[in-house]
Amino acid sequence: MSALLQEMTEKAQRLNIPFSVQLDLTYRCNERCVHCYLDHDDHGEMSTAEIKHLLDEMAEAGVFILTLSGGEIFLRKDFFELLEHARRLMFCVKLKTNAVLIREREAARIRDLGVESVQISIYSHRPEVHDGITLIPGSLKRSVDAIRFLKSQGLKVIIANVLMTQNMQDYPGVRALAADLGVECTLDPTITPMMDGNRSTLELGVDQSTLRQVFRDASLVGEVDEFCAIPAQSGESELESTPCSAGHTACYVSPYGEVFPCVQFPLPTGNVRQQRFVDIWRDSDRMKEVRSIRLKDLTTCPSCTHVGSCTRCPGLAFMEGNMRGPSSQDCEKSFARTGIPSANMLARKQAAANLGHNLVQIRALPNLASAIA
Amino acid sequence: MSRLYMARNPKVAARSLDGEMMIMSGRDSTLFTLNKTATILWQSADGTTPLDEIVEHRICAEFEVEPAEALHDAENLARELASHEILQISEEPIPPRNSVAGESRTGESR
Numbered sequence: 001m002s003a004l005l006q007e008m009t010e011k012a013q014r015l016n017i018p019f020s021v022q023l024d025l026t027y028r029c030n031e032r033c034v035h036c037y038l039d040h041d042d043h044g045e046m047s048t049a050e051i052k053h054l055l056d057e058m059a060e061a062g063v064f065i066l067t068l069s070g071g072e073i074f075l076r077k078d079f080f081e082l083l084e085h086a087r088r089l090m091f092c093v094k095l096k097t098n099a100v101l102i103r104e105r106e107a108a109r110i111r112d113l114g115v116e117s118v119q120i121s122i123y124s125h126r127p128e129v130h131d132g133i134t135l136i137p138g139s140l141k142r143s144v145d146a147i148r149f150l151k152s153q154g155l156k157v158i159i160a161n162v163l164m165t166q167n168m169q170d171y172p173g174v175r176a177l178a179a180d181l182g183v184e185c186t187l188d189p190t191i192t193p194m195m196d197g198n199r200s201t202l203e204l205g206v207d208q209s210t211l212r213q214v215f216r217d218a219s220l221v222g223e224v225d226e227f228c229a230i231p232a233q234s235g236e237s238e239l240e241s242t243p244c245s246a247g248h249t250a251c252y253v254s255p256y257g258e259v260f261p262c263v264q265f266p267l268p269t270g271n272v273r274q275q276r277f278v279d280i281w282r283d284s285d286r287m288k289e290v291r292s293i294r295l296k297d298l299t300t301c302p303s304c305t306h307v308g309s310c311t312r313c314p315g316l317a318f319m320e321g322n323m324r325g326p327s328s329q330d331c332e333k334s335f336a337r338t339g340i341p342s343a344n345m346l347a348r349k350q351a352a353a354n355l356g357h358n359l360v361q362i363r364a365l366p367n368l369a370s371a372i373a
Numbered sequence: 374m375s376r377l378y379m380a381r382n383p384k385v386a387a388r389s390l391d392g393e394m395m396i397m398s399g400r401d402s403t404l405f406t407l408n409k410t411a412t413i414l415w416q417s418a419d420g421t422t423p424l425d426e427i428v429e430h431r432i433c434a435e436f437e438v439e440p441a442e443a444l445h446d447a448e449n450l451a452r453e454l455a456s457h458e459i460l461q462i463s464e465e466p467i468p469p470r471n472s473v474a475g476e477s478r479t480g481e482s483r
Contacts (some may be wrong), residue, residue, distance in 0.1 A: 004404045008395055015391055062482040064388040064395060090480040092386035092397050114384035114399045156402065 008064075012249045013242075017062040018281050019249040022263050025051070025082065026071040026255050031098050031134040033121075035164050035204045037192040038071065045255040046273070048078040052085050054253065054272050059089040061278040069096035069263075071255065080109060087113045094119065096160075099146035100139055107149035117156040120147060123166070125173035133166055147181050157183040163214065164191060164204040175219065187220060190329060193319050195266055205329070211336035228337050234308035239296035243314045247290035251281065261290045265315030267323065290314070290323065299325050304343035306334040379427075379451055379460045380420035380467040387415070387480030394480065400458045410436075411450055416479045418460050420467035424451060 001009070012019035026045055027038045046054065058066065066086055073079055074097060086093050095110070099120045102110075110118065120143055124130040130140035150157050159181075161167075161174045171187050178185035191205040206214075214220060221227040242248055246262035253259050257273040259280045260266055269287045270280030281287060293314070299322065301307050311334075316327035326344035335341050341349075381387075384399025394407040394415060407415055410432060417427040428444045436443070454460040461467055 002404055004406065008390060008404070008406070011390055011393075017390065059388075059478075059480075060482055062388060062390060064386065064390070087383075088478065090385070090387040090478060114386070116386065116397065116399075116402055 009245070009249050012062070012064075013245075015062075016282065017249070018058070018251055018278075019063065020065040020067070020245070021058055021063045021250065022067040022069055022252045023051075023054070024069050024071060024253070024255050024263070025073050025076045025079065028075045029070060029072045029098075030075060030100055031072070031136050031139060033123075033134050034166070035133070035162060035191050035201050037194045037201060039194075039196070040071065043256060045076075046257050048081060050257065050273065051078075051082055054257070054277060055082070055086050055089055055091070057272070057277040059091065061281060064092055065094065066091035067094045067096060072101070073097050074101035074106070080113075083110075083113055083115070087115075092116050096121075098134070098139070098143055099150075100136070100142040102146035102149060104149050107146070107153045107155070110150065111153035111155055115155065117158055118150055119158045119160050122159045122161055122174055122177070123164075124170040125177040126170060129167050129170055133164075144177070144181070147183060151182060157181070159183055159185040161185060161187045162191070163187055163189040163206055163210070165206060166204065168206045168210045171214070172219075187214070189214060189333070190313070190316075192264055192316070197319070199319075202329075208332065208336050211333060215333075215337045228339075230338050230340055231306055231309040233305075234295075238308045239302055240294050242291075243293060243295060243298075243312060246314060247287050251287075253277075259284070259287075261287065262315050264313060265290075265318055265323075267315075267318055293324060297324060300344045300347060301326055305340050306331075306338070306342055310334050310342070375464045376423040376425060377448060377451060378420060378423055378463050378466050379414065379418035379455075380463075380469075381415065381418045381479070382458050382461055385459055389479075389481050396459050396480075398457055398459065403457070405457065405459065410447070411454065414447060414451055414454065414460070416481075420461075420469065424448060 009019055027040055028042055029040045073095060083093065093115050095115055095118045097118065097120060122130065122143060123133045127140045131137050147157050159174065159178045161171055163171060175185050189206055189211060191202055193199045194201055215228060216224050218224050246265050251259055251261055252263040253272065257271045259269050259272060261269065267286055267290065269284040295307055296302050301312060310330055312330045313327045314323050316329055317323055317325045320328060326342065328344065331342035331344045335345060382399060386397040388395050394412040396405045396407060413431045414427065417431055424447055425444055428447045429440060432443050432447060433440050451460060451462050455462045
């Protein structure tokens with residue numbers, strides 16, 4: 001993030017302005033990715049008019065960065081009408097898509113409308129692996145073709161690579177593919193539970209040894225020694241800081257008009273079909289509660305070595321049962337990075353040990369057993 | 374003397390944050406913030422109002438400044454904004470290039 005963008009984001013936080021919003025236009029999708037957290041049925045998406053009205057409200061509220069995502073955004077027949085409306089309102093528009101439906105004509109239209117960037121999910125450079133994750137034969141070729149179309153229009157394209165058990169050996173290949181295409185590449189080892197609370201997708205997450213390998217890859221993290229260094233003790237000012245941008249300068253709106261602090265934080269705070277967007281942002285008790293939390297208010301984390309450097313996601317913590325609690329996935333990442341277990345991991349280990357000790361105590365007492373014998 | 378016309382570049386993103394105008398370049402995503410004078414030029418850049426009229430009615434009316442000096446400074450500023458592709462400038466009125474450009478707003482929030 002540039003210094004000026006950081007400065008503007010901080011100003012937005014001081015002024016309580018939702019600087020950045022992700023709006024999912026649909027949960028319908030033409031791929032069936034094995035790790036996806038969504039169900040792909042249409043439970044009553046907002047209409048074209050409703051979304052245009054929402055965009056008007058967002059512009060009025062001061063939203064600057066608008067990320068249009070899904071589901072697959074190009075399944076909305078009104079997609080370009082909505083995009084054109086958004087650009088007329090002068091949002092900085094970013095798109096997230098699998099790009100399967102982007103051909104030369106769509107790429108040219110995206111360029112004409114002044115989209116800032118297009119993020120495309122690529123899971124592997126090998127069709128058998130990528131298509132094995134999307135469950136759509138030929139999807140890698142379609143997505144890579146689309147990247148070429150977009151690049152030929154001069155657009156900024158970012159490959160987003162989610163790391164999971166199925167593709168954990170392939171990220172160097174994806175990075176090489178990105179370099180060959182002349183685009184950026186991001187790698188994310190986070191697997192999100194499904195929105196209905198089903199946590200079965202988490203089994204697809206990579207193990208500690210893979211995380212350790214990734215975090216020691218200088219081509220990904222830069223200075224490995226610095227990245228993996230044991231963090232310095234956090235001061236009071238760090239503990240007074242906010243956990244992340246969710247609810248502070250950013251939020252998420254579902255295709256049904258529900259507003260959440262973040263796409264990965266399924267705490268409903270209101271619905272734009274019933275209330276104005278800005279009223280939910282400013283006045284929702286739940287949004288205010290999220291906004292009130294400082295690192296020092298967390299249940300386990302303030303005493304943790306990693307508190308100042310952890311990527312703890314409050315949404316993942318919420319899905320584990322407590323928005324003020326630890327996020328185990330991020331504990332695992334901190335451990336893989338530094339080799340130091342988090343306070344949460346130590347507490348759980350202690351709890352398990354206590355449980356084991358208790359179980360020994362309730363076994364049949366030896367002297368009683370011998371007495372019986 | 375030729376007149377200068379300005380139009381907002383439809384490829385940029387823009388929003389006013391508590392009166393401070395942010396503009397993101399469509400060319401390379403560089404972010405700019407505009408000072409008061411540049412914001413007036415941005416807001417007034419409709420492609421049809423010449424710069425000297427904007428200076429007379431919007432800048433001289435707001436700031437205590439000599440009209441000739443103000444016009445000279447405004448021309449320099451307009452050319453600088455054009456060099457970053459934030460504004461388009463021309464010695465002829467600038468017609469809208471496409472539907473987004475034709476109806477683009479200034480990025481003002483309330």
